[in-house]
Amino acid sequence: MIKKLTAKDIIFIVLFSVVVIMLLVNQYQVYQTIN
């Protein structure tokens, strides 16, 4: 599986992960504002 990953795949996954992490942080910040 890892062998099949290309540079493009990795860029794609990194971008995706960055957004997911930021969304998690965002939800945590919103949660803190609500409470």
Add this chain to the structure above:
Amino acid sequence: MNYAVGENRINKIINLVALLILIMALIIGWVIPEDDFLPFAKESLPEAQTFVKVASSPLTYEGKVSDSQGKEQIIGYVVIDEATGYGGPITMVTGINLEGKIIGTTIAKHQDTPSFISIVLKHNYLDQFVDKNITDPLSIEKDIDRVSGATYSTRGIAKAIASGSHAVAKKQFGLAVKDEVIPFKFGLKEISVLLLVALMLIGVIFKFKKIRWVTLIGGLVFIGFQFNTPISLANVAALLMGNFPPIRENLIWYVLLVGIPIITFIVGRNLYCFWLCPFGALQEILAKIGGGSFKCCNKKIEAKLSKIKYVIVYLVLLGAILLKSPGFAGYEPFATLFSMQGFGVQWFILPVVLFSSLFIKRFWCRFFCPGFVINGVILEFRRLLIKLKNKFRYSRVEEGIPIENKVSTKE
């Protein structure tokens, strides 16, 4: 083959359990007992030593002080009432003195979008209500200035304070209050969005695909930048939690949240995302500029990642229901863009998504957008109904009952 059947069954069980948890959360949200507003009452009428409940709809307290002989004296009233803001209801606690003037007001709780409430508080919006008469209509832009970027929230707050203070004026002061008749709001916003929906329908029915760019750019200008009213998951959460804003002032809310899903169900296609969505339009424009040809080479990875949005939407909806705050579900970056208001990490999500959209076509839509998920659920429900209808039809054929109406499965 058996493995596939087994996996399918497990998926069905997971979906069912997820649905049951969501329904249970909704029920728990309705059953949870009411909050204690007395700490807020003290904030709104600080001189009062004790509070005695005198009415329950809306909840009203008499504020009293005791003199040196222990004799109690009324010094004012505190009324608690709520009205709908942008994402959900806002509960206001209003203190009133014996002269019939508002002396203070506080937000006791709200289910509105947190960023809008912080804008309201930042602009000291609540100070405008101090010294107003309890019979004043408290109309936005007549008696009270609205705060730009949080129109719905400011309107909801004013309405909650007005309805509470009017109730006190009538019941406790015996005053006649002429309730303001709210006119049916039909302005440029309503006309432009309805025109866009009409254009979209013409384009879909008569297959004028070029109209799609007109409606998309129109959506970007009017639904996006001009009026900042795109469909958000916060609206869907509000709908699920039974928070319906008055239709007289929120026609577009109903057109986009009720009308468009009905059209999607009838037509069997995701129309909002591809014909109206302002953020979708912006991403398509960016993809035209940047090429938008960057694709994940491994289709399996892409397919798996695109499913994560279902989990995100589910968890965020569940969180919004449990926290009793529809605003929690509004995780989309377009509110930051169209209102130029946001806080914390929201200012980082937006540029990353927009930058990615230059090279990856509809990056947000395909991997994160709840709009795709909601439309997917509507279309899946439609498919299920058609399947059931067909099943019923075939069972009638097997029983030898003639079929009068043909059922089309064409989408």
